[in-house]
Amino acid sequence: MNPLRIGARVFDGPGPFLMGVVNATPDSFSDGGRFLDPEAARAHALRLVAEGADLLDLGGESTRPGAAEVSVAEELRRVVPVVEAIRAAGCTAPISVDTRKAAVARAALAAGADLVNDVSALADPAMAEVVAATGAPVVLMHMRGTPADMASRAVYADVGAEVERELAEALARAVRLGIPEARVVLDPGLGFAKRPEHDLRLLAELPRLRRLGRPLLVGPSRKSFIGRTTGAAVADRLPGTLAAVTACVLAGVELVRVHDVAAARQAAQVAAAIRSASSSAGEG
Numbered sequence: 001m002n003p004l005r006i007g008a009r010v011f012d013g014p015g016p017f018l019m020g021v022v023n024a025t026p027d028s029f030s031d032g033g034r035f036l037d038p039e040a041a042r043a044h045a046l047r048l049v050a051e052g053a054d055l056l057d058l059g060g061e062s063t064r065p066g067a068a069e070v071s072v073a074e075e076l077r078r079v080v081p082v083v084e085a086i087r088a089a090g091c092t093a094p095i096s097v098d099t100r101k102a103a104v105a106r107a108a109l110a111a112g113a114d115l116v117n118d119v120s121a122l123a124d125p126a127m128a129e130v131v132a133a134t135g136a137p138v139v140l141m142h143m144r145g146t147p148a149d150m151a152s153r154a155v156y157a158d159v160g161a162e163v164e165r166e167l168a169e170a171l172a173r174a175v176r177l178g179i180p181e182a183r184v185v186l187d188p189g190l191g192f193a194k195r196p197e198h199d200l201r202l203l204a205e206l207p208r209l210r211r212l213g214r215p216l217l218v219g220p221s222r223k224s225f226i227g228r229t230t231g232a233a234v235a236d237r238l239p240g241t242l243a244a245v246t247a248c249v250l251a252g253v254e255l256v257r258v259h260d261v262a263a264a265r266q267a268a269q270v271a272a273a274i275r276s277a278s279s280s281a282g283e284g
């Protein structure tokens, strides 16, 4: 991929780069309530960096299927102190802010965050302007509807083709709104307006999303498609998560979003080593 600048870091080459999840929420589907206290969130963030996270993704609103929207004031209260605490601790890892709200993105960037992870792909009319004006890179994720109603919108004739087309449209719209293509990362949005069979199909079809010409981010961690495939409860989905991480890395995905960084690091390193052995096959 072309080098992607996120804060002080340049992400060059195929990666894989790991995005470690910090949920400052009471109700996230796998870790709700554990990191709502800013001190706990800060400690968790530093632990993820020590485990090998290349960047952090900090969120103050759960977007699990059926989740209700959180107010701007509440989301600001959850997110901004954590960005400040991470920076005050001397941690220089790039921080992504996982938000659908322009006001939260603006405040988090001002407090020291570096990237906007918008699962709604610029649905807030003010979001494109914040991203364009600050020069921050942005993740545009595929979803239909909102977390509140997306489950009923998971209807596809050809999920790979439709997600590819809708991501291309999201990218074109971002460019029209003044965001340079070089600052955009694309994400198929596993579990967002997708049934488990759609998630599996998208993981199998990742190579076609490479045709979009942008770095890809994928977030399989602990999600329901793993539960539906294996019967494992949310707390027991690490092995299945690692299988999905491996599939992402073998398909050339640059950024993988995970809760369990140390374990994912090892899986990603081995998958990347296999990938590079296969690209040098025949050399001896």
Ligand SMILES: Nc1nc2c(c(=O)[nH]1)N=C(COP(=O)(O)OP(=O)(O)O)CN2
Pocket: 021, 023, 025, 027, 028, 029, 030, 059, 061, 062, 063, 064, 098, 117, 118, 119, 139, 141, 187, 189, 190, 217, 218, 219, 220, 257
């Ligand atoms: N770009 C991107 N962002 C995401 C993605 C994803 O796949 N891609 N998945 C999420 C779900 O995980 P989380 O643990 O944050 O759950 P929650 O929505 O319940 O907080 C939240 N944010």
Ligand SMILES: Nc1ccc(C(=O)O)cc1
Pocket: 029, 062, 063, 064, 065, 190, 191, 192, 222, 223, 224, 225
């Ligand atoms: N925000 C989300 C959280 C969880 C899932 C899922 O388990 O598929 C999807 C979206």
